Amino acid sequence: MDNISTTTTPSKKRKPVTLTDFFSSKTPQKALQKPTSGNKRMKTTNNNDGSNSSSIGQNRNPSSPTIKTTKDDNAGIDLLDGGRGDGDDDELEKLATETEKQATKPQSSENPKASSTSATTTTTTSNIGNFFGGHPSSTSTDGNANSGLMTTQELQSLPPTVYEANKLEYSTMDKTWLKVLSPEFNKPYFRKLKQFLASQAAVQIFPPPSQIYSWSRYSPFNKVKVVILGQDPYHNFNQAHGLSFSVKPGVRIPPSLLNIYKELELEYPDGKFQKPKHGFLKGWAEQGVLMLNACLTVQAHKPNSHANQGWEEFTDAVIREISERKTGVVFILWGSYAQKKGKGINKKKHLVLTSVHPSPLSASRGFFNCGHFKKANEYLKSINKNIIHWNRLPIDDDDDVNDVQDLVGKK
Numbered sequence: 001m002d003n004i005s006t007t008t009t010p011s012k013k014r015k016p017v018t019l020t021d022f023f024s025s026k027t028p029q030k031a032l033q034k035p036t037s038g039n040k041r042m043k044t045t046n047n048n049d050g051s052n053s054s055s056i057g058q059n060r061n062p063s064s065p066t067i068k069t070t071k072d073d074n075a076g077i078d079l080l081d082g083g084r085g086d087g088d089d090d091e092l093e094k095l096a097t098e099t100e101k102q103a104t105k106p107q108s109s110e111n112p113k114a115s116s117t118s119a120t121t122t123t124t125t126s127n128i129g130n131f132f133g134g135h136p137s138s139t140s141t142d143g144n145a146n147s148g149l150m151t152t153q154e155l156q157s158l159p160p161t162v163y164e165a166n167k168l169e170y171s172t173m174d175k176t177w178l179k180v181l182s183p184e185f186n187k188p189y190f191r192k193l194k195q196f197l198a199s200q201a202a203v204q205i206f207p208p209p210s211q212i213y214s215w216s217r218y219s220p221f222n223k224v225k226v227v228i229l230g231q232d233p234y235h236n237f238n239q240a241h242g243l244s245f246s247v248k249p250g251v252r253i254p255p256s257l258l259n260i261y262k263e264l265e266l267e268y269p270d271g272k273f274q275k276p277k278h279g280f281l282k283g284w285a286e287q288g289v290l291m292l293n294a295c296l297t298v299q300a301h302k303p304n305s306h307a308n309q310g311w312e313e314f315t316d317a318v319i320r321e322i323s324e325r326k327t328g329v330v331f332i333l334w335g336s337y338a339q340k341k342g343k344g345i346n347k348k349k350h351l352v353l354t355s356v357h358p359s360p361l362s363a364s365r366g367f368f369n370c371g372h373f374k375k376a377n378e379y380l381k382s383i384n385k386n387i388i389h390w391n392r393l394p395i396d397d398d399d400d401v402n403d404v405q406d407l408v409g410k411k
Contacts, residue, residue, distance in 0.1 A: 148174035148217055165194070173213040176221040180321045184314055193310025197297070204300040206233050207240035212296050214242030218285035224322060225288035225385055226330045226376055229338040232307070233298045240298070243291040246281035249395050253279040259358040263367060264390055267374045276393045283393040287386075292318060294341055316341065323350065328383045330376040334358055334367065351379045 150170060155163065163170055166185045169178065184190050207214070230244025234254070239247045245257050253261075257279045264273040285291055294315050299305035319342060322329055327349045333339045335357030345352055355370040356362040377387040 148176065148220055150175055150178070165191075168209065168212065172210050172217075174216040174220050177213075177216040177318075180221060180325065181314075181317060184317050189310045189313045193314065196306075196309045200299065200306075205297050205306075206235055206237075206300060207242050207297070211240075211242040215285065215290060215292055218243070218282060219288055219290040221321075221325075223288045224290045224326065224329060225380060226332065226388060227290045227292060227319070227322060228332045229319075229334070229341060230291065230293040231335075231337055232295050232304050233293055235298045235301055235303050235305075237300070242296075243281055243285055244293045245279075245291060246285075247279040249278055249280045251279060255360045256358045256363075257281075259360065259363045259367065263358070263370065264373055266369055267371055268390075273391045276395070278393070278395045280395050281393065284388065284390070287388050287392065289388055290322075294337070312341075316344075320344065326350075328380075328385060330379055332372055332376065335362070351376070 149172070154175070155170065158170065169182075169185060173181070228244060233240035233242075234247060239251055239254075241248050245254070245260065247254060247257070261273075261275040265275060267273070281289075281291060292315060295304070295307050295311040296315070297306045297311065319331075323345045328351075329349075330351045330353065331342055331345050333342045333352065333354045338357075339354050342352065353370075353372045353375060355372065356366040358367045373388075373390050380387050
């Protein structure tokens with residue numbers, strides 16, 4: 001875990017994020033979905049490979065009816081198919097189409113209060129407590145088919161007790177990941193983890209609540225091609241946003257990431273990789289590089305403060321589901337911790353690359369010239385999968401990291 005100081009670009013001052021909102025009994029009134037269409041603000045970045053990278057930002061805030069109660073409060077959710085298989089773009093597009101059809105069906109008589117969709121800019125809160133307790137209110141946002149978040153109709157299919165117990169997961173996790181990970185929510189370790197988070201309600205944690213599962217939204221299950229394991233989120237302000245090794249725009253690049261960039265320059269000496277001036281790795285994640293920390297939260301300024309509370313078992317399940325359900329994934333394990341965590345990966349189905357950690361303390365002992373980035377692409381190409389464009393690292397302030405501060409709005 002790099003201990004680094006930060007410098008940020010000027011921005012509007014925000015209320016500090018704490019756990020309180022996730023445990024509050026207040027009903028959330030607004031939820032911000034991932035950008036799709038409508039009022040678009042696009043930025044395009046030219047890549048050295050001749051292609052362009054675009055980002056489109058938009059906030060949608062349609063209204064939704066109150067959640068309906070079912071007889072079986074222990075029931076799970078029957079999500080749309082899309083959580084299995086290797087999943088290329090056509091599978092995800094099929095999932096999006098089916099979801100959109102469901103979302104546009106007329107409201108049933110059981111939900112007479114449903115109202116029409118309207119595109120607005122949503123004011124967001126900065127508190128985690130709202131994700132514990134409370135049903136979707138009449139002003140919650142319909143999930144857009146392309147966002148990967150659950151639609152109002154899907155949220156309505158959840159029994160109230162199920163939704164209330166795992167509000168954070170059902171509100172902010174991509175539904176292709178919900179498909180494979182929701183069985184974990186009922187296990188004793190996960191309930192204990194949620195109790196621990198409840199005990200931290202008055203404490204500031206990182207990353208911000210809505211970004212704890214941002215890795216799932218950037219890299220849907222059926223698009224994952226590469227996995228890079230980290231350990232603990234950065235614990236200082238404006239750093240962590242849910243992706244291992246990555247920091248928010250405007251933050252000084254951490255030492256380990258600088259060494260990662262240096263290795264890329266060694267592997268591509270012909271200039272195909274040029275070190276960016278930022279450490280924001282969303283561009284990799286959106287190509288199917290899952291950058292996963294073993295522990296998904298940390299208390300401010302206290303490294304490893306949320307270790308051994310249940311996150312490690314949950315992320316073990318993430319790795320296990322990828323290993324068992326998919327084929328042809330590249331697992332990049334840097335350092336003994338990551339290698340121990342990945343010991344159960346099926347090496348007959350996947351490529352596992354190992355080396356020392358890129359930290360300045362160890363990088364010179366085997367990380368440099370490991371060739372992992374080229375080896376990953378050579379493997380993906382050999383099995384007819386699209387390679388990762390490591391130089392594709394656009395930076396903008398119009399994305400999931402900045403727009404989706406929280407998926408719950410002010411009351």
